[in-house]
Every structure is written in structure tokens, then in C-alpha cells.
Amino acid sequence: MLVYALVAGVLFGLYFSLVGIGLNLVFGVMRIVNLAHGDFLMLGAFVAVGVATLAGIDPLFAVPLAFVIFLIVGLLLYWVLVPRLQGSTNPEMLSIILFFGLSQVIEAVATIFLGTSERSIPSRALGTVFSTIKVKLFGGSPESGGGPVEIFGQGFPASWVIAAITSLVAIGLVYVYLYQTRLGTLTRAVMSRRDEAFSTGIDVDRVSAAAFGIGLGLASIAGVFAPFMFGSVTPAFGADATVTSFAIVVLGSLGNPLGTALGGVIYGICYMVVQTYLSSWADLLPYVLLIFILLLRPSGLLGRRVRVA
Amino acid sequence: MLRVIIAALAGVTLTAQAYAAEVPTEIKIGTLYASSGRFASISMPVYTSLKLWADLKNADGGVYVKAFDKKLPVKLVAYDDQSNTATASTLYNQLVTQDKVDLLVADSGSVLTAPAATIARDHKMFLFDQTGTGASFFSKDNPYIALMADPVSTIWPKPVADFVIHDGPALGIKKIAILYSTNEFTGTQANAFRKFIKDSGVPVEIVYDQGVPTETTNYTVIINNINNTHPDAVFTFGYAPNDIAFLRNVADVGVKFKMLFVIYAGLEKELLEKNVGDKGLEHVFTYVPASDLEYPVNFGMNLPTYKAAWDKKNSDGKLEFGLNAVAGYTTGLVIEKALSVATSLDQMELRRAVFSLSGNLKTLCGPFALDETGGQTGELTPLGQLEPDGHGHLKFVSVYPHDTATGKPVYPRP
Structure with a gap:
């Protein structure tokens, strides 16, 4: 039971790293808390539902589509909302109120257009593009996709494995962006000291807009897998996702996007172990972890390393 | 005058x-x-x-x-x-x-x-x-x-419990698992179901009995834990999102329980069909609701x-x-x-x-029909099973009580 819980926790946790990383990127660069983060995740989920049900194709195609859509949405939203927010005396506090309002608006509009019922995508639909390629190249049955994946002799949902791999790729690309590109170097400069970056001539608004767009894009990618990880989604799904994301971000280190990867995996393992041995208490976990980390290590697990860097 | x-x-x-x-x-x-x-x-x-x-x-x-x-x-x-x-x-x-x-x-x-x-x-x-x-x-x-x-x-799950008590031993149901969401609706049903089974004295052992938060949407580990107890029948009491997630996870991890009961496969059949799919609902036991029984x-x-x-x-x-x-x-x-x-x-x-x-x-x-406390006692829902109707859809087959049954239970689930 423990081995199963640990493996499930790692897979689940990698997915939650993707859920939280966009929130942390936005906070790290702009010092604003995007309380609508979960709602963009929810919208990403509905993009996937649309791709799978209306277009009838593999929901994996929704990954680049959702990313591009919400990258653009993020850039537009940034120019509408954030400069005014940054000009206020207390942008962090005002951001909480503003993005809470945005969250409510998104949920209400989504409810009007999408209804209140649960929506999901058949599990076998995810990854059909790979099985189709495999059949074309090597032959075999197209019906073989969608079954469990064996790890240490035990079956895990294939959708979890695909979500975990996608998360690893996304986290890797965030790393490449931050450490291998010029815009990423500027992003890290802004994350380190926003005022100093500004005084050295860095176009802080441009860097921040890019980070905001990428943050929303990452949230929407996580949303694409939400119907598979949570069974179904509704327009009200966002609020819970935001709370969990926030716990993971604080656990890893607020302001350090790569710390989120660690926070997500620790959260996932803890969740699965608690669900195995104390199932009634499992949903308290985000809050308990949040309290513990704030009491014992307020800077998060990777907090010190960031300061040294 | x-x-x-x-x-x-x-x-x-x-x-x-x-x-x-x-x-x-x-x-x-x-x-x-x-x-x-x-x-x-x-x-x-x-x-x-x-x-x-x-x-x-x-x-x-x-x-x-x-x-x-x-x-x-x-x-x-x-x-x-x-x-x-x-x-x-x-x-x-x-x-x-x-x-x-x-x-x-x-x-x-x-x-x-x-x-x-x-x-x-x-x-x-x-x-x-x-x-x-x-x-x-x-x-x-x-x-x-x-x-x-x-x-x-308190009386809603009685047909389900009676099925286990009266028909269970003949079918070979000796070990059962109970999973429920910890809220008034599903918690009460689980408690009532457990009490009916225990009070009956029928030789059925409860090998798994756990509550999970109502907000639970991920059951993969729990399904593995239940499977490790080798139950002959699994009874889950949850709301629609719980049942959707549970049934999807059962299909995703490839576990086949011999008997699987969930509440909302019956109560909200259209919703569950949309989200779980007909294949995931085949042979699932559930209540036969008024929306499907004239x-x-x-x-x-x-x-x-x-x-x-x-x-x-x-x-x-x-x-x-x-x-x-x-x-x-x-x-x-x-x-x-x-x-x-x-x-x-x-x-x-x-x-x-x-x-x-x-x-x-x-x-x-x-x-x-109301009892003296205002509890509804008349609108009882029989136990049914979702079976393929031969035209690519699912139909209810009422299996208990026997006097209203429209078919026999399929056990174990193929």
C-alpha cells in the first residue's frame, strides 16, 4: 500500500507542480497574488473538453492551443490591470481584492455559458495521438490505449503518467526560459529586485507581461489535465485549485518557480499517504502544510537558496 | 332591536x-x-x-x-x-x-x-x-x-442492505467494503447500511469501512487499498462528483470489483453517462429513481x-x-x-x-408517506443494475425487492 501511495504521490505531485508553477512565476515577478489562477486552470479544462468533444481529437492538442490562448489573454490582461495596480500604494493587498473579483467574474460568466453540471473527457481519449502513430508505424490495435500503466507491478492511470510527463516537460521549459534565454535572465533580475532592475534600464513592464502571460498559459495547460486528474470539472472548480496551488507555492518557496516543483511532489506524496492511512483528514492537508511551513520555515523549503543566489 | x-x-x-x-x-x-x-x-x-x-x-x-x-x-x-x-x-x-x-x-x-x-x-x-x-x-x-x-x-439504503442480507450469501458475497463521503446525506446512508448488515446477523464481514471528505475527487489510492482487502462487493456513498471520479478511477487503474454500488449512477444517470461513459457504468448497481420508473x-x-x-x-x-x-x-x-x-x-x-x-x-x-417526524417513507427506490440495452445505451434492471424486480443481478461483474 505504501509503495503504491508513494508512486501515486510522485505522479500526482508532479501534476500539482504544474498547477502551482504559473502562480509562483506571477508572484515572483510582480509580487501580486493571482487569486484567479484556479479559474484560468478551469478555463483550460474547458478548452480541453471543447477540443475533445467538439473537434473529436486528442485533448493533448489542447495543450499548445490553451497555452497560446491564455498567453495572449495574460498579455492583454496585464496591460489592462497590472500597471494601475503597481502604481497603487499597496499593490500586493489590492491585487488580492482585484483578482478575487476577477475570479468571481470568470466563474459567473463560465456558469452562464457552460452550465453548472460536471463535464469531463473519456480517459481513453488522452494520448490517442501516440497510439495512432504507434499503429501506423508498428501496427497493432488502436483500441489498446487508455489502459493502466504498470509501475513496480501496480496499475496507475495512463492519464496520470501523461500529465506527470507533460508537467516535467513544462517545468523543464520554464527552467530553460529562466536560465537560458535573455528574457528569462531579465525575468530573474526583476524577481530578485524589481526597483533595481527598473533603475538599470530593464523594461520591467515587458518582462512582467511575459511572465503573466506564461503564468496563465501554464495554468491553462494544467487545466487541460484536470478532467482526468479530478474526474470532472465545473465552473466552480477554480477556487479549490487556487488554494491548493497557493499551499504548494508557499511550501516550495514563494517567488521561486522551480521550488514549486519540489513543493508539488511533497504535497502529492503527503496527500496520498494521508489518504491511505487517514482518509477522512486528506483534504485538510493543504492547510496543515501551509501552517507548518509558515511556522517552521516561512521562506519555504528552497527559500534560502534563492536569497544566496 | x-x-x-x-x-x-x-x-x-x-x-x-x-x-x-x-x-x-x-x-x-x-x-x-x-x-x-x-x-x-x-x-x-x-x-x-x-x-x-x-x-x-x-x-x-x-x-x-x-x-x-x-x-x-x-x-x-x-x-x-x-x-x-x-x-x-x-x-x-x-x-x-x-x-x-x-x-x-x-x-x-x-x-x-x-x-x-x-x-x-x-x-x-x-x-x-x-x-x-x-x-x-x-x-x-x-x-x-x-x-x-x-x-x-436512514431507510433509503434498506433495499441495498436487504439484497446483501437475503441474496448475498447465495451469490457468494461474504466480504464487503464501504466507502462514504463524510456529510449528512451520504454519512447517514453509510451508517444505516452498516447497521442493517450488522443487525441482520448475516455472515458478511466488513473488510473496509472508511470515510473521505466530500470534496474528494481522486480515489486511485483508495481503490488500490480497497482492492487489497479482496471484497466481494463494494458500496460507495457519495455525491455525483464523487461517484464520477470514483468510477473513472476504477476504470483507469484497471481494477474489477465483483459488485460495485454507487448512488448517483441511478439518481443522475444522464450526468454520469456523460462523464463516466456507458462502459464504466455497465453492471454497476444503483438506486432506480423516480425519473426512470413510472x-x-x-x-x-x-x-x-x-x-x-x-x-x-x-x-x-x-x-x-x-x-x-x-x-x-x-x-x-x-x-x-x-x-x-x-x-x-x-x-x-x-x-x-x-x-x-x-x-x-x-x-x-x-x-x-411521512412518518411522525416528517421523514419520507413512501418514495422508496429499489436496487437496480445498469445493463446494456442492446442499442448502445444503458437501461435499468430492477433486481431487489423481488416483487418489483425486472431481472436478475449480474454477479460477479464481467
Whole structure:
């Protein structure tokens, strides 16, 4: 039971790293808390539902589509909302109120257009593009996709494995962006000291807009897998996702996007172990972890390393 | 003598004037609905069907109110509690103290009915409880509640337990697993089911018995834990999102339980079919709800007529047709019938009127019967199994009780 819980926790946790990383990127660069983060995740989920049900194709195609859509949405939203927010005396506090309002608006509009019922995508639909390629190249049955994946002799949902791999790729690309590109170097400069970056001539608004767009894009990618990880989604799904994301971000280190990867995996393992041995208490976990980390290590697990860097 | 006649005439005139002044222009029915949040999918169909009843009645000139001996239009005063119990408490209070509604109707489900039950009792207001089946609402010292459209949770799982007790040993069911969401509705059902099994003395061992938070949407590890106990039958008591996630996870990890019971595969079959798929629901045991079982009626529309009216009203497909889509209409029928026999709008008189319908009213939800605490005991749902109908869809096969059974159970699940 423990081995199963640990493996499930790692897979689940990698997915939650993707859920939280966009929130942390936005906070790290702009010092604003995007309380609508979960709602963009929810919208990403509905993009996937649309791709799978209306277009009838593999929901994996929704990954680049959702990313591009919400990258653009993020850039537009940034120019509408954030400069005014940054000009206020207390942008962090005002951001909480503003993005809470945005969250409510998104949920209400989504409810009007999408209804209140649960929506999901058949599990076998995810990854059909790979099985189709495999059949074309090597032959075999197209019906073989969608079954469990064996790890240490035990079956895990294939959708979890695909979500975990996608998360690893996304986290890797965030790393490449931050450490291998010029815009990423500027992003890290802004994350380190926003005022100093500004005084050295860095176009802080441009860097921040890019980070905001990428943050929303990452949230929407996580949303694409939400119907598979949570069974179904509704327009009200966002609020819970935001709370969990926030716990993971604080656990890893607020302001350090790569710390989120660690926070997500620790959260996932803890969740699965608690669900195995104390199932009634499992949903308290985000809050308990949040309290513990704030009491014992307020800077998060990777907090010190960031300061040294 | 002349003085006496004048005084009597004056008295009659004054009484008539006072009566005329007291006759309201409409009957105000206060209720809540959840347009968002966890309970939206069970709340909106109930509210929509109650509204459908009100619209139909108003189009017909209103409902007959015996207290005023005339037809009056119905006004639904409804607020959105967003699935939040704290918001619901505030809004129930507002309905009673500010809007001063004539009748109070609870939102759907036990979680959002709980604040209504307390507030109704505090304000001595009779609560038309639509689908809040939690056992704690009903007690001999609380006359201010009655359950309209679902059986009370303490007896709801009786057909399921009786199936295990009477048919289980012959089928080879010796070890069972129980999984439930920790809320009033599903928690009470799990407790009742467990008690029925234990009290029966049948040689069935409970090898897994765990509660999970109602918000749980991931069961992969739990399914693995249950599977490790090698049960002959698994009984899960959860809300629709729980059942969707559980059934999907069962299919995803490739576990095959010999028998699998879930609540909402029956209660909200359309919703579950959309989200789980027919393959994941095949041979699943569940309740056979009124939305799929045609009961003879002596008041209101029968099932096919009502279904046509529902489909006409909800042609956009945003709401699925299931038990909840029938429950609000049934509540409307009980209200209509009660108003036609109540001699005043006094809350205890309304209670008397509702209880007078017990055993006499037959709606599309089945025979309406209340016990002395207001718990619904008439509208029992048989145990059924979802089987392929040969045309690519699923149909209900009622398997217990035997006198209403339409087929034999498929066990173990292929």
C-alpha cells in the first residue's frame, strides 16, 4: 500500500507542480497574488473538453492551443490591470481584492455559458495521438490505449503518467526560459529586485507581461489535465485549485518557480499517504502544510537558496 | 332591536373588509438555489423543476388556496447561496425575517438543507425539505419539517442492505467494503447500511469501512487499498462528483470489483453517462429513481408528460434529467395540494395539511408517506443494475425487492 501511495504521490505531485508553477512565476515577478489562477486552470479544462468533444481529437492538442490562448489573454490582461495596480500604494493587498473579483467574474460568466453540471473527457481519449502513430508505424490495435500503466507491478492511470510527463516537460521549459534565454535572465533580475532592475534600464513592464502571460498559459495547460486528474470539472472548480496551488507555492518557496516543483511532489506524496492511512483528514492537508511551513520555515523549503543566489 | 341589527350589520361589514384586506395578492414561496459551487449540479435541477411547477401554475391562474377560497399566483423568492452554508444561513434568515415568505422551501441536498432546518425551527416556520434526507433533521420534538421527494437516509439504503442480507450469501458475497463521503446525506446512508448488515446477523464481514471528505475527487489510492482487502462487493456513498471520479478511477487503474454500488449512477444517470461513459457504468448497481420508473399518479403530471415539459423548458441541454429534476416539481405538487386543504397559512396548519396528504397522495416520485417526524417513507427506490440495452445505451434492471424486480443481478461483474 505504501509503495503504491508513494508512486501515486510522485505522479500526482508532479501534476500539482504544474498547477502551482504559473502562480509562483506571477508572484515572483510582480509580487501580486493571482487569486484567479484556479479559474484560468478551469478555463483550460474547458478548452480541453471543447477540443475533445467538439473537434473529436486528442485533448493533448489542447495543450499548445490553451497555452497560446491564455498567453495572449495574460498579455492583454496585464496591460489592462497590472500597471494601475503597481502604481497603487499597496499593490500586493489590492491585487488580492482585484483578482478575487476577477475570479468571481470568470466563474459567473463560465456558469452562464457552460452550465453548472460536471463535464469531463473519456480517459481513453488522452494520448490517442501516440497510439495512432504507434499503429501506423508498428501496427497493432488502436483500441489498446487508455489502459493502466504498470509501475513496480501496480496499475496507475495512463492519464496520470501523461500529465506527470507533460508537467516535467513544462517545468523543464520554464527552467530553460529562466536560465537560458535573455528574457528569462531579465525575468530573474526583476524577481530578485524589481526597483533595481527598473533603475538599470530593464523594461520591467515587458518582462512582467511575459511572465503573466506564461503564468496563465501554464495554468491553462494544467487545466487541460484536470478532467482526468479530478474526474470532472465545473465552473466552480477554480477556487479549490487556487488554494491548493497557493499551499504548494508557499511550501516550495514563494517567488521561486522551480521550488514549486519540489513543493508539488511533497504535497502529492503527503496527500496520498494521508489518504491511505487517514482518509477522512486528506483534504485538510493543504492547510496543515501551509501552517507548518509558515511556522517552521516561512521562506519555504528552497527559500534560502534563492536569497544566496 | 334596531340597534342589535345595526351592530350586527356593522360587524359583518367590518369583518368582510378586514378579510378582504388580509387576502394576499400572491403566495410567496421562499427558497435558495446554488448556481455555482459543489452542489450546483444537484441544486439547479431541483430549483428549475420547482420553477417549472410555479410557471405552469401561474399560467393557469395560480394555485387554489383554501384559506382564502380563491386562486392566487405563486411568487418564487429565490436567492443564490453558491453552495455555501454560511451564505445559505444568511439568505434563509432573509427569506423569513425580511421577505416574510408564506412558505419556506430548502435548497437541494442535506448540506444546504441543514441551515434551513435550524432556522425554520428557530422561527417556528414549517420547512418544505425537498431532498435533504439527513437523519438528524427529523425528530419527534421538531414539528417544523417534512421531506418531500426522497426517502429519509436512514431507510433509503434498506433495499441495498436487504439484497446483501437475503441474496448475498447465495451469490457468494461474504466480504464487503464501504466507502462514504463524510456529510449528512451520504454519512447517514453509510451508517444505516452498516447497521442493517450488522443487525441482520448475516455472515458478511466488513473488510473496509472508511470515510473521505466530500470534496474528494481522486480515489486511485483508495481503490488500490480497497482492492487489497479482496471484497466481494463494494458500496460507495457519495455525491455525483464523487461517484464520477470514483468510477473513472476504477476504470483507469484497471481494477474489477465483483459488485460495485454507487448512488448517483441511478439518481443522475444522464450526468454520469456523460462523464463516466456507458462502459464504466455497465453492471454497476444503483438506486432506480423516480425519473426512470413510472409510478401511477393521482395528482400532477405522470413521468412521460413531465419529461416532455422538462425537455421543452431545458432544450439547451445544460441540465440533465434525473431524480433532482423530478424532486422540485414534486415539492410543488405537495405545496399545491397542501394549500388546497389548509384552512389558513399558519405554519402549524400547513404542517397539518402536509401530513394529511401522507398515504393519500401519489406523484411521479411514488406514494407520498411521512412518518411522525416528517421523514419520507413512501418514495422508496429499489436496487437496480445498469445493463446494456442492446442499442448502445444503458437501461435499468430492477433486481431487489423481488416483487418489483425486472431481472436478475449480474454477479460477479464481467
